[in-house]
Amino acid sequence: MDVLEKLKILADAAKYDAACTSSGLERKGEGFAMGSSRDFGICHSFAGDGRCISLLKVLMTNYCSFDCAYCVNRRSNLTRRTAFTPRELADLTWQFYRRNYIEGLFLSSAVWKSPDYTSEQMLKVLELLRYEYRFGGYIHVKVIPGTDPVLVERLGTLADRISVNIELPSSGSLQKLAPDKSKENILLPMKQIQYKIKENRQGRGRFGGIQPVGKQKNLVDGAAGSRNGFLLKEDPLQSNAGKAVTEGKVLFGESFVSPQRCLESSNTYASQPVDTKLFQKPWKKGGRTFAPAGQSTQMIVGASPESDRQILQLTEGLYHRYQMKRVFYSAYIPVMEDNRLPSREMVPPLWREHRLYQADWLLRFYGFTASELLDEKNQQLHPYLDPKCHWALRHPELFPVEVNRASFDELLRVPGIGTESAYRIVRARKMCSLTWDGVKNIGVVLKRARYFLLCKGRSYPFLSRNRNEFLLAMMSPRERALFHRQERNWFQPTLFDDFADSAGRAEMIDLKKDGNPWLSVPVLSDRQKEALLCVRIPVFG
Amino acid sequence: MRQDTGVWIMDSAAQNQAAISRNFRAVIPPVTPDLVYYYDGTWEGWLCCVYESYMAREIPGDVLADGTGTKTAEENLFYSKVIKHDMEKSNRVCIGIADKIGHGFLRILQQVFCSCIPHKEEQMLLFTHKGFRYGRGILCLRQDPVVKNVLKGLHELGREIDKWYGFVRFSDVKGILVAVIGAKNNVLPFMASHFCDRYRNEKFMIFDKNHNMALLYRRGERAIVPVEDFTLPELSEEEKQYRVLWKNYYDAIEIKPRHNETCRRTHMPKRYWDFLTEMTGQDSCVLK
Numbered sequence: 001m002d003v004l005e006k007l008k009i010l011a012d013a014a015k016y017d018a019a020c021t022s023s024g025l026e027r028k029g030e031g032f033a034m035g036s037s038r039d040f041g042i043c044h045s046f047a048g049d050g051r052c053i054s055l056l057k058v059l060m061t062n063y064c065s066f067d068c069a070y071c072v073n074r075r076s077n078l079t080r081r082t083a084f085t086p087r088e089l090a091d092l093t094w095q096f097y098r099r100n101y102i103e104g105l106f107l108s109s110a111v112w113k114s115p116d117y118t119s120e121q122m123l124k125v126l127e128l129l130r131y132e133y134r135f136g137g138y139i140h141v142k143v144i145p146g147t148d149p150v151l152v153e154r155l156g157t158l159a160d161r162i163s164v165n166i167e168l169p170s171s172g173s174l175q176k177l178a179p180d181k182s183k184e185n186i187l188l189p190m191k192q193i194q195y196k197i198k199e200n201r202q203g204r205g206r207f208g209g210i211q212p213v214g215k216q217k218n219l220v221d222g223a224a225g226s227r228n229g230f231l232l233k234e235d236p237l238q239s240n241a242g243k244a245v246t247e248g249k250v251l252f253g254e255s256f257v258s259p260q261r262c263l264e265s266s267n268t269y270a271s272q273p274v275d276t277k278l279f280q281k282p283w284k285k286g287g288r289t290f291a292p293a294g295q296s297t298q299m300i301v302g303a304s305p306e307s308d309r310q311i312l313q314l315t316e317g318l319y320h321r322y323q324m325k326r327v328f329y330s331a332y333i334p335v336m337e338d339n340r341l342p343s344r345e346m347v348p349p350l351w352r353e354h355r356l357y358q359a360d361w362l363l364r365f366y367g368f369t370a371s372e373l374l375d376e377k378n379q380q381l382h383p384y385l386d387p388k389c390h391w392a393l394r395h396p397e398l399f400p401v402e403v404n405r406a407s408f409d410e411l412l413r414v415p416g417i418g419t420e421s422a423y424r425i426v427r428a429r430k431m432c433s434l435t436w437d438g439v440k441n442i443g444v445v446l447k448r449a450r451y452f453l454l455c456k457g458r459s460y461p462f463l464s465r466n467r468n469e470f471l472l473a474m475m476s477p478r479e480r481a482l483f484h485r486q487e488r489n490w491f492q493p494t495l496f497d498d499f500a501d502s503a504g505r506a507e508m509i510d511l512k513k514d515g516n517p518w519l520s521v522p523v524l525s526d527r528q529k530e531a532l533l534c535v536r537i538p539v540f541g
Numbered sequence: 542m543r544q545d546t547g548v549w550i551m552d553s554a555a556q557n558q559a560a561i562s563r564n565f566r567a568v569i570p571p572v573t574p575d576l577v578y579y580y581d582g583t584w585e586g587w588l589c590c591v592y593e594s595y596m597a598r599e600i601p602g603d604v605l606a607d608g609t610g611t612k613t614a615e616e617n618l619f620y621s622k623v624i625k626h627d628m629e630k631s632n633r634v635c636i637g638i639a640d641k642i643g644h645g646f647l648r649i650l651q652q653v654f655c656s657c658i659p660h661k662e663e664q665m666l667l668f669t670h671k672g673f674r675y676g677r678g679i680l681c682l683r684q685d686p687v688v689k690n691v692l693k694g695l696h697e698l699g700r701e702i703d704k705w706y707g708f709v710r711f712s713d714v715k716g717i718l719v720a721v722i723g724a725k726n727n728v729l730p731f732m733a734s735h736f737c738d739r740y741r742n743e744k745f746m747i748f749d750k751n752h753n754m755a756l757l758y759r760r761g762e763r764a765i766v767p768v769e770d771f772t773l774p775e776l777s778e779e780e781k782q783y784r785v786l787w788k789n790y791y792d793a794i795e796i797k798p799r800h801n802e803t804c805r806r807t808h809m810p811k812r813y814w815d816f817l818t819e820m821t822g823q824d825s826c827v828l829k
Contacts, residue, residue, distance in 0.1 A: 004786055011793040029738045032760070036739045043808065044707040045819060048795040050804025054707075057794060092786070098718065098743065099711045101787050101818075333798060348798065427681040438684035 003092065006082045010059045013073050014108055018298050018328040022054045022103040022138045025160055025293040035097065035104075035136025037160065037293075042103050055106035055140060056093055060084055060122050064110035068167070068178035069338045070303045073110040077336065083112065086124035093125075094133050104138030104160070105129070111180075115146040123151060126158040130288075138293070143193075145185035152189050153290075156196060161293040161325070164189050166318070169311045173304035176340055190322050193295045197323070200290035294325035301356060302332035302349035303341055308381045309374040312359055316370040319363065329356045355381040362388055365419055366412050384479050389415040392452060393474075399452045400459065404433045415474075416448035436460060447473050567673040570594075574602035577621040580662075582606035584654055587662055588631035589624050591638075591669055600670065604662035638669065643677040649695055655727040658694035665691060698726045706735060708809075709747060710818050712773060713780050718745035719773060722816055729756050729765055737763050784818050791819040 023041025043052040061083030062073045072079065084092075093105045107125060112118045122141060129135040141159040143152055156162045164186055168174045171183045297318060301311065311329075318324045331353040334344045359381060362368040366388070373387050374380075382390040392399065392415045401410050403425060411422040421444040428434060428442050436455045440446060446453075450460035451473065464470070472480070578593065578601045580586035590604055601622070638647045653665055667687045672679050682688050705728055711718035718740065722728075729749050736747065737758050747756045748771045755768040776784075814820040 004789060007786055008789050008793050011790050015794050015796055029741045032742045034740060034742045036735075038706070038735070040703070042703075042707045045791060045817065046805045046809040047791065048802070048805060049797075049799040050801040050808065051796075052808065053791070053794060056790070095783055096787065098740075099713070099783065099787075100707075100709050100720070103707075333796065350799065424683060428683055431675075431678050431682045432684075434684065441686065441689055442683035443689075 001082055003088055006084055006088070007058065007092070009080055009082050010062060010084065011057065013062045013079075013110070014057045014059045014106075016072065016330060016333065017057060017106070017108055017142075018330040019140070019163065019296055019326065020052055020054050020057055020106060021326065022140075024325060025138065027136065027292070029136055031134075033134035033136050035134075037104070037136070037138045044100070044102055054103045055138065056096055056102045056104070057106040057108075058084070058089070060089070060107060060109035060118065060125070061112045062110045063112040065113065066111045066178070066180040068180065069340050070177055070300055070332060070335075072335050083121075084125075086121060086128055089125050090128040090133060093129060093137075094135065097135070097137050102137075104140070106140045108142035109144060111144055115144040116148050116151060118144050119147045119151040119155065123154055123158070126155065130158050140293075143189050145181045145189070147189065149189070149192055152192060153196060156193060156291045157288055159291060161296060162193055162291045163296045163298070164193070166190075166297045166299050166314075168304050169299050169301075169306040169314050170304065173306065177303060190295065190297070193291060194322050196290050197294065294323070296324055296326040296328065297322075298328040298330055300332050301329045301353055302346075307379040308352070308356065308359075309370070309379045311356060312363070312370040312374060315360060316363055327360060329353050329360075351383070352381070355383075355387065359387045367409055368413075384475055386415070386476075386479075388413070389448065389474055400454045401452065402454045402457065403439060404429055404456060414449050414452045416445055416452075421445070421449075567670070569670045569674055570598045570600055572600045572602060572667075573620075575620050576601040578604045578624050579607040579621060580604065580624040581626050583626065584651065585628060585631035586624065586626045587654065587665070588634040589627050590662065591634045591666060592627075592630040593622065593624050594666060594670075600666065601663070603660065604666055606662065638672070641676075642669075642672040642679075646672055646677055646680070649680070649691075652698055652731070653691050653694045655730065656694035656698040657726045658690060658697070661691075661694060664694075698728065698731070701726050702728050702731050704813065705732060708813050708817060709736070710816060711745060712776060712818075713783075714774055714777075716744070718743050720745070720747045720816075721771065721773065722747060722749050723751045723812070724749050725751070727752050727754070729754050732756065733758075733763055733765065788819050 021041055022037065024039060025037045026039035027037040029036040041054065043054050045053040047053055059073070061081075062079070063081050063083060064071075064073045064075050067074045067076055071077075089105075089107075093102070096102045097104070105125075107122055109118050109122055112121070126139060126141065129139065138161075139159045140161040140163065141155050143155065143162060143164045145164065152162075166186055167178055167181065174181060174183060174186075299311070299314075315327045318327050331348045331350045332342070332346075333348045334342065334346050337344050359368075359370075359373055362373060363370065368388075368391070373391060378390075381387055385393070392413065398410075398413070401414060403411075408422055408426050411417055411425055412419065417425075421442075424442045425434065425439070425444065428438065434442075434455060436446075436458075439453075439455060446460065450463060451470065453460070576599060578590050580590050586606075587604070590601075594600055607623075635647065638650070650665055650669065653661060653668075658664065664687055668679075668691045671682075671685065671687060675682065679685075679688060680692075683692060701724060705722055705724060709720045709722055709732075711720045727749075729747065729752070732747070733756050736745065736756070740758070741761070744759045746758075748768060749755070750771070753767055753769060755766055755771070757764050757766060809817075809820075
């Protein structure tokens with residue numbers, strides 16, 4: 001089989017991996033070796049489904065000895081099987097990179113013979129690229145659950161980002177759908193990578209390493225926090241990080257970094273002075289940085305019955321305790337009939353995936369916590385309102401906020417204001433106070449935000465309190481389309497006109513008079529009532 | 542108090558002078574709509590327009606580039622001035638801006654000069670006047686329509702540079718990498734450092750066919766030179782093979798049930814498609 005055939009089969013098999021980012025690492029080229037990495041990430045193309053193609057995303061092989069129900073490559077599936085030789089793949093990466101087709105390599109694999117054998121094959125590709133070709137581009141490598149820690153360490157030393165897929169949001173589902181994988185096999189390498197990154201950064205004199213979300217916990221706190229639900233009950237690495245790492249074969253295996261130096265770097269836990277100069281130049285004497293772009297993970301949404309709340313809590317745990325750079329969600333796409341899985345006719349829950357990513361952003365950049373977004377009563381993210389808007393409508397006591405006085409964090413929590421808008425507002429009001437025209441001119445989109453803001457003590461001029469207009473403002477066109485489409489059986493598509501008609505005029509909203517107007521409208525379906533129960537129209541000023 | 546003593550006043554005279562110049566607010570002259578400046582289209586030429594505008598205490602209704610430099614004042618209905626290219630004046634303005642407003646401001650002006658917003662010279666002139674009036678805090682003052690326009694130009698230039706970082710497609714022509722792009726803004730000067738850093742072991746050329754400029758690089762040396770025209774020579778078999786591989790990879794990586802044409806076109810507008818080997822016609826990419 002020639003390379004073209006192999007590429008077609010193995011790219012096709014790899015496409016369900018969600019992650020294809022190359023951001024988060026700035027590295028200049030070195031000497032006359034080709035390759036660099038940019039921290040803003042570069043998209044080289046966009047596939048027909050609109051997803052960015054940044055890395056050459058392929059499997060090393062799709063020969064598989066595992067039998068995970070949700071996966072196209074499981075051994076019980078009849079499909080064409082093949083494998084790249086390390087030389088072929090390294091060559092392909094190099095030639096694509098030269099032509100500026102890609103930003104680097106994303107290497108994953110099915111489990112060929114054993115996890116260790118597969119990892120060795122992947123390691124050979126990385127060694128060829130880094131040592132023979134002197135390739136300086138971005139490499140993302142997946143760890144196969146059950147790989148020997150020595151191999152994990154060697155992979156991490158050569159790759160820029162390393163990831164272990166958590167696959168499913170609970171250990172019960174994992175047992176059911178992926179019987180060959182266990183939570184220990186997944187969480188142990190994660191923990192190992194986390195410690196290795198931490199240790200490596202400390203050895204380089206940059207304390208703390210990656211800062212994924214909010215407050216960074218120190219190593220011991222992070223480890224102690226992992227006794228929870230799905231996360232490991234007994235974690236052999238967690239008791240005493242430094243001790244476990246120095247004693248285990250993690251460090252004294254065949255490491256590219258000399259054992260002496262590893263010992264020095266791991267000893268920093270005992271606050272020994274270390275010659276940090278040795279570790280500052282990753283390509284040179286001190287060896288490479290361990291996974292400089294951090295680690296990430298991915299889970300499948302919709303194949304198992306977990307609620308959004310559980311998923312978000314797990315995500316938050318991963319960010320805080322495992323210091324993930326990213327958690328990716330992948331909507332389950334039915335590929336085969338199996339009684340353990342949802343039926344083949346199921347529509348991929350793309351909308352749910354979208355909502356989860358929105359909530360994920362709120363966790364990482366907006367200072368929200370999972371318990372704020374969803375609680376006991378609200379187990380699922382709202383289908384028609386984005387998570388931040390939903391949160392704001394449940395907390396009318398916090399609004400409106402004054403544009404000229406609100407802090408950056410308060411501004412971030414206003415629906416319709418993102419990090420860029422908040423930053424611009426904070427900067428602009430240093431020069432002079434902002435008027436509504438000023439807010440518009442600096443590029444803040446006021447479609448939703450105007451309901452939650454005051455400017456010099458005044459609300460938005462001629463702000464309509466019509467309920468229909470308010471709801472139109474809260475939903476994006478796509479959300480409105482979804483709302484109409486899903487409710488068509490119960491309801492005419494002209495939902496908002498009907499509300500106006502039912503009262504005989506455009507109804508003016510005053511929450512003080514009728515607490516929850518939705519329940520009094522008889523034409524609403526139960527689902528709609530439930531979905532929109534929380535929508536309270538704010539009345540300010 | 543101490544001001545009564547003559548000595549103190551004498552000593553502080555210089556200080557007062559400094560304070561006055563520090564707190565000095567340059568007056569922005571009114572715009573004269575009928576006045577048009579013609580300049581030679583170069584960066585230095587535009588700096589001379591700033592000089593002229595300052596010396597004459599006027600702001601023209603428009604500043605137009607006239608590449609030939611032969612335009613005479615009589616040819617136009619409007620009251621117009623032809624600004625001559627003068628290195629001495631332009632250096633003075635350059636130093637003045639860097640000194641009084643800041644280097645960052647000057648750099649932004651240079652970038653906006655390479656962008657393609659309408660009436661950029663006029664907008665930049667107004668922007669500079671405001672810069673002298675308000676200092677570098679002007680960059681925060683996005684409420685102002687002029688500042689908004691200028692920063693929008695900057696933003697668009699940045700966006701296009703980001704796009705071209707990814708969408709440049711090299712072809713291997715006898716060991717030299719060659720790419721053709723068609724950029725709206727003049728992006729080549731800002732792309733140079735990225736590509737020269739990344740392909741430091743290669744020889745390459747990026748030709749911008751809209752601006753007839755090319756970026757050349759060879760082992761540590763780089764240059765941006767005007768190039769009249771350039772067509773890609775006949776491709777080698779090996780090059781064709783890699784194009785086929787790339788095209789097939791591109792097709793294989795799409796999840797077909799999730800096809801979303803709108804999303805693709807948002808991120809990769811059609812004007813880039815002519816330069817992408819995976820999107821151009823099938824003929825060069827068909828399977829053997």
